[in-house]
Amino acid sequence: MGMMKHPALVARGIVAVRADAGGDPKTMLAALNAAFEEFKSTHTAELKALKDGQSDVVRTDKLTKLEASISSLQGALDTQAAQMTALQLGGPGTDGAPRDPEYSNAFSAHFRKGDVNAALNKGADAEGGYLAPIEWDRTITDKLVEVSPMRQIATIQSISGAGFKKIFNLGGTGSGWVGETAPRPQTATGTFGVMTYTPGEIYANPAATQQLLDDSEVDLEAWLANEVEKEFSLQEGIAFVAGNGVNKPTGFLTYAEGATNAGAHPFGAIPTTTVAGATAITSDELIDLVYSLPGELSQNARFVLNRTSLARIRKLKDGDGNYLWQPSFQAGQPQQVLAFPVTEMAAMPNATAGAYPIAFGDFKRGYLIVDRLGIRVMRDPYTNKPYVHFYSTKRVGGGLLDPNALRVLRMAAS
Template sequence: MTKHVSPRGLRGTVSVRADATGDVKALLAELNSDWESFKATMAEKDKELAAKFDDVVTTEKLGRIESSVSDLQSAVDQANAQIAAMQIGAGQAEASLYDAEYSEAFTAHFRKGDVQANLNKGADDEGGYLAPVEWDRTITDQLIETSPMRQIASVQTISTAGFKKVFNLRGTSSGWVGETDGRPETGTPTFGTMTFAPGEIYANPAATQQMLDDSAVNLEAWLASEVETEFSYQEGLAFIAGDGSNKPSGFLTFVTGGSNATANPLGAIEAITAASATALDSDELLDVIYSLPSAFTQSARWLMNRTTQGKVRKLKDGDGNYLWQPSYQAGQPAQLASYPVTEMPGMPDVAADALPIAFGDFRRGYLIVDRTGVRVLRDPYTNKPYVNFYTTKRVGGGVQNPETIKVLKMGAA
């Protein structure tokens, strides 16, 4: 097993070698061992603080263990996502998605710019070429593995310029009548609509011609990796706080007072305001849970970033039990008050007026819209001696049911 945390901040993900179930079990064993050490060290620190004494050695030890717990939990989460992605792809017949003739021509175009007649089946007016199906599938699979929102939200593939959703706003009325009374007409239901328009996301990776000439280079894996990194980074930000201008509308913009608070016919996402601007309270987290209608709690989960998880990890209930619990078996995420936790790097930190924690059923609450197809334009002229591959995909998103999500808003400074 290897574990590495990238220094690229939000772009960084915990990379772990978890190709077999045995590796996941080893991660879980190490995670739970560190969690026990964390609880023991935290108890020692609590005794020190009660005695009005703060030992810097204990503080440093606690910080190291807490960081290790975060790293291991992220590694377990990624391993679980990889296992789930492999299970989803296991039932797909590759032969039905593979166009050998077109793919060979596409690869030749990548390496040397050779355009054959049979490549025209994917041509468009702008000079781009629709990627073969297996390329599009490879990119999508990697996004599922690395973009947390794609793991928990609904995804709708479209072939047009947008996607319109209809909302039933009720309105049907009824009344009590006697046996022989007249039956006057009652109110009829009303409907609302909301349009999800995709914006264009792009990546522009480059390679030297010598690299492309090298037959040992796996061009499909290289492009998928390059595009995945940029697409995942941009999508991760937009699904949370995107302003909807040529990009998805982030779910935090649908919170009461946000820029999209009136965009959905069903209303805005409710915010539960904390008493403090900087401190989290276990009772307030329970308030968030119970503010969500029971119809949506079965598949509900928490969303927060790594820093916020570190603060939540120290919270206890009235009996002295920690609200946060690590994964105990493969496929199981960390739990907070018995609900799974998804680490979302783009979520805000705990600060005055911030929205650091969200809770709800995101499968029913947030919709991602993918415009069918990834397009690649080969450009060997602009950046010599490099060959650029201008790759685009149209992606949209927005809240489809604000009733299924609640957020915790920190108090004012």
């Protein structure tokens, strides 16, 4: 598997920190930790200078370059970890050969000409739809896991029907103490709540000219997979965080206290911790967020936030002067805040008045993604001549699984 290469990032006046180590994890880890050590000393010096009423443009520029270097190196390591996670799901055989070569060849032939041997046309229906080969479907899933942070940390349920219902025990079962021969009257019976997770439909509609398809020597399945993955991952990433549930997943932030779906789950809303500032977050407020989650639910907990918020938190220290943020120390290990792993999620909002910029908790227990099996592809050479469109659809839903497993940090209203 090829590793990502990153350009050299050099901070002026210090030893150069290179991120173009050929994608070698050990070299990248060493560079990352060296950059973070330099960042800490430079940031400490900057804070001292500010307290003394001094300002150093060179030091500020140096700190900015170090931050960029750290973000680049940590991002490359996170990408490698995601790629390893995706590979664990399976896919084409280890030799790269498809599991169903006969059908894959028919699929590629259908891309180019639209004519498919009826005996091989396993997925066609009366409307002209064409179900993707199993390994192609799996490739899309692997790619979505690789690029979708929520798919890496949430629970994923595959379904074959129109929706998925989950029953929640709301408690209420009664009991009592009795003597040996005392009567046993009936006790209260527990009640149940139901959540329905209905998948919406997401689509992509890439196009290529017929001449390109006729003459192309490239792997058309791989080309289409990349086009579909880009569109699906963009739309999913937004919906899993803040989707309104109308023909799409319901984002987990909509279930927070004060949000639109606060009363939708049988267990109630996701508890929130409101900070004092409208744009600023302190180290004590992050610690309060962590300890608001019960200890028995914190074993697999993590922080979820976007890159802008992470840049702010990277500068926070605890009461002993230790930085809350720590880089990866070995390949496959994520960056950490307060000793908990961090997942960057671009769809998370920035720290603005009234926003929910940071979430914390066990997302495997807290959020459910529902995948309707199969990706359908329809070849359309008629709508936009001379282009051939490949209308690809997938049904996916999502919603809150257990609000008790999550916590959300909320900024002050003003």
